[in-house]
Amino acid sequence: MLNGRTPSVKDVAAAAGVSLGTVSNVMNRPEVVSARTRERVERAMTELGFVRNESARQLRAGTSRTLAYVMLDGTNPFFHDVAQGIEMAAEDADLSLFICNSNSRSSREELHLDRLLQQRVQGILITPVDPAAPHLDELTRRGVPLVVVDRVRGVDNCCSVAVDDILGGRIAVEHLAEQGHERVAFIGGPDSLGQVGERLQGAREIWSSLGRSPDDLIYLPTDAMTVADGRSAGERLAGLPARRRPTAAFCANDLLALGLLQQSIGAGLRVPDDLAIVGFDDIEFAAAAAVPLTSVRQPRQELGRAAAQLVLDEATNPEHKHRQLQFTPELVARASTVSRSRTV
Amino acid sequence: MLNGRTPSVKDVAAAAGVSLGTVSNVMNRPEVVSARTRERVERAMTELGFVRNESARQLRAGTSRTLAYVMLDGTNPFFHDVAQGIEMAAEDADLSLFICNSNSRSSREELHLDRLLQQRVQGILITPVDPAAPHLDELTRRGVPLVVVDRVRGVDNCCSVAVDDILGGRIAVEHLAEQGHERVAFIGGPDSLGQVGERLQGAREIWSSLGRSPDDLIYLPTDAMTVADGRSAGERLAGLPARRRPTAAFCANDLLALGLLQQSIGAGLRVPDDLAIVGFDDIEFAAAAAVPLTSVRQPRQELGRAAAQLVLDEATNPEHKHRQLQFTPELVARASTVSRSRTV
DNA sequence: CACGTTCTCTGAAACATTTCAAAGTCCGAC
DNA sequence: GTCGGACTTTGAAATGTTTCAGAGAACGTG
The missing domain is CATH 3.40.50.2300 (Response regulator)
Known part of the structure; x- marks a missing residue:
């Protein structure tokens, strides 16, 4: 039967003894066709294994799904x-x-x-x-x-x-300030990314509105925002002279934060006691990290x-x-x- | 022009002063049409902003892309x-x-x-x-x-x-044995999953072929294979009496392993000294964990x-x-x- | 100049649907 | 009986491509 071709509306119509249009109605406006023929058509469909051809539907109907x-x-x-x-x-x-x-x-x-x-x-x-x-x-x-x-x-x-990225930057840094940190790093980049720029801006705004010195908010730019970039930022952080070294870092996304966390723990730092870390996005893996990550959640x-x-x-x-x-x-x-x- | 409709092959043909078929040829068999008309058609296409309708193409050609x-x-x-x-x-x-x-x-x-x-x-x-x-x-x-x-x-x-899951189970447990572990947990489930069953089977095979007692390979079944399941497996592990407690765990995937790692570190265990952990899959986050995760890599x-x-x-x-x-x-x-x- | 080749181009058919005007059918009411 | 309306069904047109047989043109050859 049908010599292999996949059955079309025409085949269904023939099998059910109705016209093309009726089969189409069964699919698209079942309420206009009588229960008896509808059932007959439906049976023919399942018997033949009919599957509507979406290309044809879309071509004619003019609308894709x-x-x-x-x-x-x-x-x-x-x-x-x-x-x-x-x-x-x-x-x-x-x-x-x-x-x-x-x-x-x-x-x-x-x-x-x-x-x-x-x-x-x-x-x-x-x-x-x-x-x-x-x-x-x-x-x-x-x-x-x-x-x-x-x-x-x-x-x-x-x-x-x-998401309001400026606000995101504010609440992250406000939180760190509340925890008593006096020197904070902002890690992210490149700052041509609108996101990064705005999160940094928010961070700076709240920092100065808290009366802190701009020098104590240190911007560590990264090439991208991957775990590896986070690790290397951690190394740069560790390389800072002790009195300049921040006690907390706000990372522009969670991947950076995870990389930083890994590098820090590997280097023997205690998180959060030696270094507190805030990420951004709140991906699943933030909560799943060895030290669960504080993060600015995006919905x-x-x-x-x-x-x-x-x-x-x-x-x-x-x-x-x-x-x-x-x-x-x-x-x-x-x-x-x-x-x-x-x-x- | 074209009163808003998106232009069709027909419009292009008209604009270029050729037939439908020629336009089609330009798209599908450019070598059969002369350079001069081809160029003319191409110009008409870009001028009109023509975009081929994939539904129609697929309907006629009978083959999807x-x-x-x-x-x-x-x-x-x-x-x-x-x-x-x-x-x-x-x-x-x-x-x-x-x-x-x-x-x-x-x-x-x-x-x-x-x-x-x-x-x-x-x-x-x-x-x-x-x-x-x-x-x-x-x-x-x-x-x-x-x-x-x-x-x-x-x-x-x-x-x-x-991937050869039996072999995967073998190499994971073999590695742990080589590291000197005498009691190992297998964490995963449900074991109706073919994967889990085979990884467990491989683990058991190598374990017994190394002359170890089956009692020292402890199967901790989980409901699923998420980070949360890993954490709860960690709690069950901690609940075992000290002399029955394994010093290493082989998790049927990396999410479980990450959960277990988190729970263990949170509970104050040192990894790998108190508990060694092997995962499966080697997802990116395995290497990015605070304690980078040993894992059975799938390509x-x-x-x-x-x-x-x-x-x-x-x-x-x-x-x-x-x-x-x-x-x-x-x-x-x-x-x-x-x-x-x-x-x- | 007739002829075969080669190279381009054309026009119509086909693809599987949906849509819609029009044709039927049925039924109760007058 | 006939009429009007409600409910069903039909048939043909249309959607935008591709394909293919064949028509034309150009050209060198004998």
């Missing part, structure tokens, strides 16, 4: 958590989610975007390599719903979802979920207005800043 | 590394990769597979919740190229790629890459034969089993 997320760095669990939030929202809207990974390379990003355009996805969420890249404007010019996640673009040409899944909702609004609501959503970060204090005796 | 990976657990970085390997192979073959996450739930898995079938993806790679699930047979019956990753199915109805990206090659072979080579690929795991010794004084 998928969203896409182009993530920045697959090795950072943070982005997977964001993706998970998107996926949940997509699921609620009965859509599939295409996940791509640019690995921080602009060329890969462009390639992915081009493919997604060809697929005519309903909307694109992206944590871009460079939020100012012209190929992003290209997308909005084409009318593809677009939401920038965990970054912000120049004003209002598209939606974005992010990772919420970020994704909100972004997905924005992109869906843009895709379906003709009166959509672009919005810049900003979430509030939250300090999660753990053992890496609060010495055991002082915890519950 | 995407692969899919249904991963088991998005919170375990191991699977993302596998995905990365697949992605690289897909890229080489000029295909896109669809990544789905079943989150260890059979219902989600089925939903994803159903969608993928509708998309007519070229092939499916999957780390299934249950390798024996009937809906997998359904796929092969339909003729969809299928490769099982990091699991093995009953004999030869489809390809699979995995994660290679696994993915090989799986992708198999699925492509099945998709394109009519004489494809199903194969069960087995990689060899490798012990990576780090500080969690080798005490500092003894390292280089």
Whole structure:
């Protein structure tokens, strides 16, 4: 039967003794077809093992059933958590989610975007390599719903979802100050990254508003934000003369913090007594570290979920207005800043 | 112009003053069209901002340009590394990769597979919740190229790629024995998981072949293989009477090992002196732990890459034969089993 | 100049759906 | 009986590509 071909609507129609249109109705508007024929068609479908061809559906209906997320760095669990939030929202809207990974390379990003355009996805969420890249404007010019996640673009040409990084920097350093630290390091980079710049700015603001000297907030720049960069920052920290050496470090993300933690413990330091550490993002592995890491929590899944909702609004609501959503970060204090005796 | 519609081949043809077929040729067989008209068509394309409609292409050509990976657990970085390997192979073959996450739930898995079938993806790679699930047979019956990753199915109805888990268990425990440990715990579960069973089996084999008593290889079953399960296993370990308490633990994956490490250090144990720990998988975070984790390395990206090659072979080579690929795991010794004084 | 080749280009068919106007059918009410 | 309305079903058009047989043009050869 059917000589091997996978069955089409036509085959189902023939088997059930109805017309093409009726089979389509059974799938798309079951309420208009009588119970008797509906059942007959459904039986024919399962008997033939019919599976609707999504390409044909999409071609004719003109609307795709998928969203896409182009993530920045697959090795950072943070982005997977964001993706998970998107996926949940997509699921609620009965859509599939295409996940791509640019690995921080602009060329890969462009390639992915081009493919997604060809697929005519309903909307694109992206944590871009460079939020100012012209190929992003290209997308909005084409009318593809677009939401920038965990970054912000120049004003209002598209939606974005992010966390208040300045505030994040403030609460991290405020916490360290409260713990009595008088010399604090800020570790992160490159500072051309908007994130890094703003977290540093927040740190500096609160530091000076607490009446501390700018000299006691030491900026240790890194090339990137990986565990390895954290380790090497730790070495640089250890190399400072004792009276200049900070007693606490605020890292611009958790990977840096984990690297710093590892290097410090390996070097025989006690955390938090010799060195307190605060990370940023609050990925799962922050809490799972040998000394559980204090971190500035981003609502990772919420970020994704909100972004997905924005992109869906843009895709379906003709009166959509672009919005810049900003979430509030939250300090999660753990053992890496609060010495055991002082915890519950 | 074009009153807002996104331009089609027809529009390009009109703009360039050629026929539909010629435009198609420019895209698919540029060598058959003369340089002059080719250039003319290309200019028309960029002027109009033409983007090929993949649905239409796929519908007519009958062949999709995407692969899919249904991963088991998005919170375990191991699977993302596998995905990365697949992605690289897909890229080489000029295909896109669809990544789905079943989150260890059979219902989600089925939903994803159903969608993928509708998309007519070229092939499916999957780390299934249950390798024996009937809906997998359904796929092969339909003729969809299928490769099982990091699991093995009953004999030869489809390809699979995995690591020799028995050997993995052997080398882990052999290493611990070499370090002089006389009582070792195996932590993992549930043992209905093929992986866990085989790693345990390997551990037992080598243990007895070394002339040790089975009573000194203690199996601590866990409900799942998360960091939290690792912590609670650590508590149970601590609860054992001193003379029964193992001096080393072999964990069935790195997440367990990280949890165990955290709990142990928190409880004041020295690692490896009081408790040595071996993990499995060798995810990035294993090396990044405060006490870098000894682990049985799986060639994660290679696994993915090989799986992708198999699925492509099945998709394109009519004489494809199903194969069960087995990689060899490798012990990576780090500080969690080798005490500092003894390292280089 | 007729002829075969080679190189380009064309036009129509096909792919598997959805959509929608129109045609049927049924039923109760007048 | 006939009419009107409600409920079902049908058939054809349309979606944007690719493919392929064949039409034309250009050109060298005999």
